[in-house]
Amino acid sequence: MESANLQQLKRGTLEMILLTFIADGRCRYGYAILNELERAGGAFFQAPKAGSVYPVLYRMEEKGWIVTDPAHIRQKQYHITAKGKEALKQMREEWSGYTAAVTHLLEGGQ
């Protein structure tokens, strides 16, 4: 059973992770993303569920960060938009800054 803290951390970073997957072309649809999270996510992302991935994908689509490719009728495929690239760039910068700051604080702030 995951702690509430870990769940919160995962919720906060899932958008960035999924957006990275789609931007890299590593995986472009729900099922592949679930598999990739399970395969490469280690202990923290073991057994990811559709309930945590699909709502994030829909939210990102609503925000205009990703779009589906109409050419793939059989299997819906997501692609990152310019807006999504910009959002991802900002998220990554914030993440780097944030983790560096937290690490610095945890190590005594010297």
Added chain:
Amino acid sequence: MKNLKKTYFRQVKRALQCDRKTRKRILHDLSEAFDAARRDGKTETETIALLGNAQELAQSFPPFPDKSAQRKNRAVGAAALLSLAAAILLFLIDCGIRLHATGVPIGGADQATGIQIIGSAAGFAERLPGTALFLLLFALLLGMVRLTFLILDKKGRHDD
């Protein structure tokens, strides 16, 4: 084996609280996931394990209304209100004209008796009650359309 997938879909469908369009989208995506998993050689049990419990999956989608349906409904409601307001306005104008009408002489006065036949105000004013009635009926019709939309939407949520 097929029953597992069917049962899973039925459970998700029943538990989803979102609007029809979103529900359709979720079920379509789940169906795609099952297809992709089958191509990967996964069994339905394995796919369900990957997708997660139907109840939990459904709960992760917050209930939110269909925006386009809401907009359509609001537009019909606004049109009904506008028609009703126009009907009332025309009715009031008609009443005003009738109160102040002095009458229009029809033809000339009779030579022998001097009697002059007077008619009611002609033209635009005569058409007002008919137009007001038409608008009133139009407003009622739009009101009924809106009510039907609301009933169908509620019914759809229960049926699906």
